[in-house]
Amino acid sequence: MRFLHTADWQIGMQAAHVGDAAASVRAARINAAGRVLALARQHQTDFIVLAGDTFEHNALPSDLIESIADLLAQAPCPVLVLPGNHDLLEPGSVWHRPIWKDLDTVSILSERTPFYCAGAEILPCPITAKTSTQNPTAWIQPGGKDHIRVVVAHGCVQTGPFGSDDHPIPLDTSTRTQSDYVALGHWHSTTICNERMAYSGTHEPTKFGEPNSGNVLLVEINRRGDVPRIEPLATGQLRWLRWGENTPVSAPGEIAQLASRLRATNNPSRSLLELTISGVLFESDREHLAAVHKACEGFLFSRVDDSNLRPEPSGDNWIQNLPPGPVQETALRLKQLAAKSGREGEIATQALLQLFHYAQEAA
Template sequence: MVRFLHTADWQIGMKLARIGDAGPRVREERFSAARRAVAAASEHGADFILVAGDLFEDNAVDRAQVRKVVDILGGASCPVFVIPGNHDPLVPGSVWEDRSWEAARNVVVFRESSPHELPGVTLYPCPLLAKRSDEDPTAWIEAEGGDRVRIGLAHGSVEGAPIDEWDNPIPRDAATRSGLDYLALGHWHSFALFGDRTAYSGTHEQTSFGERDSGNVLIVEIDGPGSVPAISPVRTGGVSWVSMDERVDSREEIDSVRARIAGLPSPETTLLRVRLSGLMRPDDREALEEMERAAERFLWGEVDGSGLLPEPEDESWVDGLPDGLIRVVGERLRESVGAPETRARALMDLYSLLLEVGS
């Protein structure tokens, strides 16, 4: 039986300019999460740690930060195997040339795609040698039988995964095609499984709003050659990134969003982005300011009201509609005698549609 920890995409050195004053605190958390990842390996009795690329944001990262990472990995109680990714490819002048790597005896940075043997296990590392490539980095791994557990370590885009930075394409069936028991991947920041044997661990600490299920490492257990791996996420993330997209068309709806913001747990370790749309009356201003104050309690909080549109003072705007169907719809709604709330809501929907089209 082999048990190991799979992590990737630490992106140490990322700028995080978007979150202003909270940047230093959130950058520091990436190191704290790295220490939690290394601690998780010994807590769970891992035989080794696999790092599937993008340890660093880029090759220009300050060398003091590189040494800090080497210290953390060097402090692990087991071997650590690392591949360069597309953010930190193995090129002249890269972070991998720093002398500190030589001092960390338990850390191996793979510099070429060739098998690496461990007791009972063969690793198939696929280091990246360029920022971009349209080649499948796992293509060289050939299926072969035998009595060893075979584990691939690669960085790239699994076909069909919704990844922004599309490169180093990896077929969905790469693991079975190459006869691997497990393919440890990096590049996508969310935890994801493809079949039984292929996984993105996701980043150990969330990197932006909208990432789903990041802030984990994976503990993987494989009984023997051909066995289906048991894959368990372990939480390492420290900062939560909460994004709310809300439509507010009344004072009640604004108050209800404010109450939800006030009820969010752990504001001191939460980054909050609220984006509002809808129609606003001048006397909603105060409720909106209260919402902004509720967001100030967070490590970083932003209420973006640029999607709010001013509500019209009366219904004379209908007369300004262009001739044709839309004008007919507007006039019919204005003159309709149905339920007043439905009538008002339909008119406002038409009004905001026009403002959106016009802007």
């Protein structure tokens, strides 16, 4: 038996944090959904499990919901959809719209009762409240000899103390429920919790700083009790790059290198960039800073923060303006050392620039 495990499509996400690129980000989520179906076709899967948060919230326009229903109906195999904490079962839920009743191959897992598909016993754990301290898999009894058992749940795997209100799921769920696989949703990064339990992550990254997202999991289980084979497959269309956060410029030429790196980036029109440039702006790098800004314009989205970039000190005036005493004496001593060649001179130069940086910040 082979199936695709996906989750957290978050269709209807506004992506307002990326301004004009928001429409592209929204479109990418739908394109990537098409890619999931193409992978199901390519790998001839028996079914697709969507483990919650297909939609961003329950108040979405009908045409958007219907377009996703149409898309899911085109899948080459049954699609099993779990309500998550964004698209939870509540009055007015997207899953109560009539469109879902018309689809033969799409099943909404809205009941805590076994559901049989392609010889597998699916154990759904639908979400009915935004937050909860209850384990959503608690209803499942151990057992079942005849079918491959697959739990589908949405929440937060607990590795530490059990106190979260984020639908906590114990790490030993597959053992307790005697399941072959636990398909999880809610975490956007692909995470293999143990050999029988995993988060597919979102099929398309949603923001900066979301590592290892943009995948689905191809899960293969030959017989009841066998350890599943879990293979991540890439589906993401856009790249979210965050550069320069903890790497201040400390030597001439680094900004020129940055400009080259930006120009050499593959597919800038499919990349979103959050770039921080801090440290020292050397005289020889001024023109390259302009080139950095120019190169960023080719990206789908870019936000450049160079507010902590300080011009290289010129002359000694800044040292004279330091508070008299140890600080000023240190600067003068570093200046002498910086004039030396070799490693000692390099270190003193770095230290002097650092001191200059602090002095600028204090001023």
